[in-house]
Amino acid sequence: MNGSVSSTRVIAITYRVLLRQLVTKGRVIALSLIGGVVALLGWAVGQARNDEDFLPNEIIEQIRLDDAVATVTNVGFTILVPIVSLVFAAASLGDTREDGTLVYLWLRPMQRWPIVLGAWLAAITVSLPLVVIPMSVSAYLHDVGSELVIGSALGSAIGVLAYSALFVLLGLMVKNGIVWGLAYIILWEGVVAAFGSAAAKIAMRGYTSSIVSERTGVDIDIGTLAQSTAVVVPLVVAAFALWLASVRLQNLEVA
Amino acid sequence: MVSVSNVTKAFGDVVAVSDVSFTVGPGITALLGPNGAGKSTLFRMLCGLAAPTRGEVRVLGRNARTDVAVRGQIGLAPQQDALFDRLSALQFVSIAAEMHGVADPEANARRMLDFVQLPADDPKPVGSFSKGMRQRVKLATALVNDPAVLILDEPLTGLDPVQRRRMIELFNELGDAGKCLLVSSHVLDEVARLGSKVLVIAQGRLAAAGDYHDLRDLMDDRPHRIRVRVDDSRRFAAALIDRGLVDGVAIGDELEINTSDVDGFGRGVAPTARELGIRLREVAPVDDDLESVFRYLVERR
Numbered sequence: 001m002n003g004s005v006s007s008t009r010v011i012a013i014t015y016r017v018l019l020r021q022l023v024t025k026g027r028v029i030a031l032s033l034i035g036g037v038v039a040l041l042g043w044a045v046g047q048a049r050n051d052e053d054f055l056p057n058e059i060i061e062q063i064r065l066d067d068a069v070a071t072v073t074n075v076g077f078t079i080l081v082p083i084v085s086l087v088f089a090a091a092s093l094g095d096t097r098e099d100g101t102l103v104y105l106w107l108r109p110m111q112r113w114p115i116v117l118g119a120w121l122a123a124i125t126v127s128l129p130l131v132v133i134p135m136s137v138s139a140y141l142h143d144v145g146s147e148l149v150i151g152s153a154l155g156s157a158i159g160v161l162a163y164s165a166l167f168v169l170l171g172l173m174v175k176n177g178i179v180w181g182l183a184y185i186i187l188w189e190g191v192v193a194a195f196g197s198a199a200a201k202i203a204m205r206g207y208t209s210s211i212v213s214e215r216t217g218v219d220i221d222i223g224t225l226a227q228s229t230a231v232v233v234p235l236v237v238a239a240f241a242l243w244l245a246s247v248r249l250q251n252l253e254v255a
Numbered sequence: 256m257v258s259v260s261n262v263t264k265a266f267g268d269v270v271a272v273s274d275v276s277f278t279v280g281p282g283i284t285a286l287l288g289p290n291g292a293g294k295s296t297l298f299r300m301l302c303g304l305a306a307p308t309r310g311e312v313r314v315l316g317r318n319a320r321t322d323v324a325v326r327g328q329i330g331l332a333p334q335q336d337a338l339f340d341r342l343s344a345l346q347f348v349s350i351a352a353e354m355h356g357v358a359d360p361e362a363n364a365r366r367m368l369d370f371v372q373l374p375a376d377d378p379k380p381v382g383s384f385s386k387g388m389r390q391r392v393k394l395a396t397a398l399v400n401d402p403a404v405l406i407l408d409e410p411l412t413g414l415d416p417v418q419r420r421r422m423i424e425l426f427n428e429l430g431d432a433g434k435c436l437l438v439s440s441h442v443l444d445e446v447a448r449l450g451s452k453v454l455v456i457a458q459g460r461l462a463a464a465g466d467y468h469d470l471r472d473l474m475d476d477r478p479h480r481i482r483v484r485v486d487d488s489r490r491f492a493a494a495l496i497d498r499g500l501v502d503g504v505a506i507g508d509e510l511e512i513n514t515s516d517v518d519g520f521g522r523g524v525a526p527t528a529r530e531l532g533i534r535l536r537e538v539a540p541v542d543d544d545l546e547s548v549f550r551y552l553v554e555r556r
Contacts, residue, residue, distance in 0.1 A: 103335075109324055
């Protein structure tokens with residue numbers, strides 16, 4: 001009566017189930033509000049005009065660009081990108097583990113990695129629009145050119161992909177993944193990464209910031225990597241985190 | 256179909272299951288024990304959801320912890336109430352069928368929901384269901400892959416008497432069809448209706464195993480303590496001793512009777528009171544709760 005289930009099918013089923021569980025009105029509204037604040041900040045900074053009329057136009061433009069890049073990297077990449085990713089990715093399998101519904105995924109004749117991949121896809125499906133749209137709008141409202149818009153969109157998308165993989169793993173490693181994730185965002189991404197370019201290489205923010213730095217030509221202390229490196233390394237980290245999550249899921253004791 | 260050999264499961268310093276061994280074949284086997292006895296932990300190990308600290312668990316000769324394929328032969332209705340709350344019952348059971356690679360998942364899900372007497376077309380999410388309805392969703396999910404081994408953790412909890420009767424009939428049908436059903440319960444009367452094979456687990460240990468009726472006799476034969484309240488305690492106590500209805504009596508505001516023949520005492524107590532013209536106000540067991548029964552069984556091992 002029963003046949004084997006292909007990995008693609010498992011990914012699709014897990015994705016469907018977890019997406020349904022993840023998208024709650026409360027989460028979407030709360031995180032949309034944070035995104036709205038980031039976009040509004042872009043508009044406010046974009047509207048601000050310096051009094052230094054005596055300065056040449058290009059210097060004023062450069063100052064405006066520097067301010068815009070600082071807003072995108074300090075607010076967008078430090079707060080919006082990791083926090084939205086955390087909320088959905090840590091919950092994707094973490095919630096099922098904590099409320100006991102993981103048993104309905106685990107106790108099936110299926111491989112583990114498609115479950116993890118399906119969870120990650122569900123998390124990024126919700127997180128990407130909630131992050132990339134406000135980040136792009138914010139960059140656009142700064143009114144400093146298209147390169148910041150492209151850099152913000154690309155950097156935030158790469159950030160979501162990598163953070164989501166890390167936080168899917170986190171949800172399987174610890175209880176109360178949100179709390180641990182917040183600690184990681186504040187202490188590691190916020191504080192450790194601020195210690196300069198060397199420290200930033202071991203924080204995701206160093207990579208996302210490097211993308212914006214490369215696109216706009218604005219020097220950022222923590223963003224000194226080539227764009228290709230800044231794109232590839234987070235994706236490799238994401239793949240490794242998802243593999244670890246699969247191993248963890250295989251060995252997990254399910255309540 | 257299921258074998259458990261010298262299995263121990265410890266969580267740090269806490270031993271949840273201690274050196275348990277048994278084998279189970281087709282039909283219904285009831286796992287009886289008080290809450291916290293280790294029943295669910297044992298079930299989790301059978302399904303592969305947890306690994307034993309020591310010993311070996313086999314389902315259909317294989318280890319469900321490491322063998323993905325054998326999981327397709329197991330149906331589990333877990334004790335915890337959690338379901339994917341935003342799905343309808345049909346969606347929930349259909350997804351389980353899909354994950355098992357069942358042909359035509361929705362049709363099978365409908366059949367199983369019908370089996371457990373839930374309307375398949377009810378669009379309400381299972382999160383809004385009553386406990387009894389959620390219990391039936393879990394049963395439909397456990398059955399949807401037509402498993403050879405069914406593990407049902409307290410499956411009758413939350414069901415009304417009619418649903419209970421229906422479920423017990425269903426379990427008996429499945430057992431008669433050659434499936435292996437392991438059904439846990441902490442309610443003795445429930446177990447009586449489930450079948451004759453019983454495993455009693457208490458404090459993580461297998462306290463007794465065998466036929467339900469033997470077990471019942473064993474429980475009835477143990478010394479019982481019974482509280483009796485009458486108008487004239489001393490005269491009544493003397494009469495009970497004279498007639499050999501009790502092994503001993505403690506006299507206070509009320510009588511506390513010790514007897515190893517609870518049936519004989521039950522038959523004799525009212526006529527004795529009537530003959531003496533004594534008003535019998537209360538006859539109540541002091542130690543008839545399951546906990547004390549389990550304690551007795553563990554202590555006599």
